[in-house]
Amino acid sequence: MRDISKLFLLLTIALVAVSGAFAQSTPPAAGPNLTIGLVMVGPYNDHGWSQANYDGLQYVLAKVPGTKLVYIDKANSADRPGTTVSQLGESLVAQGAKLVIFSSDDMTDEAIKFAQDHPDIFVILTSGSQQWKEGKNYLPLPNMINVMGRMEYMKMVAGVAAAMTTKTGKIGFLGPLINDETRRLASSAYLGARYAWVNYLKKDPAKLTFKVTWIGFWFNIPGVTSDPTQVADDFFNSGFDVVISGIDTTEAVAEAAKYTAQGKQVWAIPYDYSKAIDEGKGVSLGVPYFNWGPAYVNAVKSAMNGTWKNHFEWNGPDWKNINNPDTSAVGFNKGTLSKDASAAVDKFVGELGKGLNLWVGPLNYQDGTVFLKNKEKATDQQIWYLPQLLQGMEGQSVSK
Template sequence: MKHIIRKLITGTATVALAFSIGIASAAAKTKVGFVYVGPIGDHGWSYAHNEGRLAVEKAFGDKVKTTYVENVSEGPDAERVIQQLAQSGHGIIFTTSFGFMNPTLKVAKRFPKVKFEHATGFKRAENVATYSGRFYEGRHVIGLIAGKMTKTNTIGYIASFPIPEVVRGINAAYLAARSVNPAVKFKIIWVSTWVDPGKEADAAKALIDQGADVLMQHTDSPAAIQTAEKKGVFAFGQASDMVKFGPKAQLTAIVDDWGPYYVSRVKAVMDGTWKSQDTWDGIGPGMVVMAPFSKRIPENVRAMAAKARDAIASGKLHPFTGPINKQDGSPWLKAGETAQDGALAGMNFYVEGVEGSLPK
């Protein structure tokens, strides 16, 4: 049933040919491919990955050649783009958005000698590794700062889509903020988009109008920071340091620093030591970096945030440490218990105290 007309045209030969050429040239110069979901100018997610690509170029100079493809939709086009990179001799390919998971695996099956690295996914193979950042660690730090900085006890949160990554961020920030300010409340607006500056700005303004004096965002453009600057409230940068867009407003930013990871994985390919693995790194290994704390944060709060950051880095502090109840009051973590990675990876509930219901 599957193959109605067998070998109408034999595409196989070309694929094999292209592949062998790829290996030959890989010996001289390692070709590294990157697939981005957005434009590199988004100043958010794809921008940060492209900074990582530039770090690879800087580290290896002439020994590598990097290629990127931007604005690749997570639909039918992804597989073709990944395959084109694989068959044009790229030794390692980073596919940097969740929606590239299944296309990456499909292509990886056809190119067993090419190494693939998929960001934020959970399916691996012999030649497919996965990696992501523990951004919730950064959310913990900004939660502490926000809890201390808010005068109205209202923190505004601009969220994109209810995926585990975003839900985890809300929970981590809320738990941290509540730990230093029991009266704190989160107002959450879901804008159903990753990048639409106009809408993000409208949402930021709505939150400020409703009394929020500190904003957090899980969307990619700097529009919320700009709005905060204009209205004289505080905010945090997302994915990259956005201080330029709000010199007074930005308290700090959670910066995605993919550079060190990309450099080490490319090096592993060069040395022939590359293995499929799952990497989920946080502040400690430097995949998540806190931008400099603003001078507008009182010194004692700055010290507290730095201490928490360092404790997370050294492994002494876990942002999800019990006792924590779920939103409906049912227990999730017992006192002293820390969350398992598996539970965090698929997080689909708010913790107790967060208001509103999560789109199910």
């Protein structure tokens, strides 16, 4: 009798151990055919963030035989009331998706719930950091990969283009909502602008105005966010002649084109999507953009051939050619730049490629406290989780 109870105990322990191992194992390799589900926060053709992701998946379809795409866009509670993002992900699974990409930081809670509820489905949470061992929000999930591009570099390039172009010395930054990501991107643009202002133009940094205005979300939601058109207008009407857009849609460029057509020459820099400059010919200085294709190809291949391992990746540009569609995770597509500004942008990219680092002290936070001491280099974590804007920038650092 005692033996039987011992055996029973052993069996129970073995069962628990096996089920535990299963709960923590990666999904099985998908094999030669894989249906990929893509959940986008905005419209798939928004000429911004969502379209950049959509195009990234088109690249995957072209490069990886055996892949198929199902997608749902406008996955936010304002556009699809009553639905949750994890529910939308499940709709894609019902269409055969074995890998689901949640392509916005805004979907973090729901993507985690989905990954936990569906351990057999591969999950990519774009722009999240949960799988970063050294990150603040580490939550190991074997079926999840986080992918992000080092847009900081290209925002610096945008800052250089803006500083080289402004006649008034006033640069506006049309910001989305306030979080770690948006603070570090706005600050990167400022660092680039200040570098060009001081080193290329030899001007007094105190005479450079860099102001951030946040609208409250990645795109306009009438009645909920501030109207980005209105914010851009406010910039142009108060002496700012270059607006760098940090939001996912192209209002800044449209407004710059409108003002310029009325005889007031102003410029804008859109964001996210390489062809976003087409909308504002003559007023768009260029666009810092994401090239999701290569990273998605790697993740998709690993899901298919069984080499998937949960991890976080923060992919940089290919300094040999930042616009190489096969190798560079981020790029800068030059638009209407003066000869000097264009040369400065090329020079700056060259310097970055050779190791120029603008995240080096002395740098203070916006409130004057020390961020980096003299010659101290910021770690990836310090940049990723930037808690404030930098000294010299105007605008809110944290939402009040």
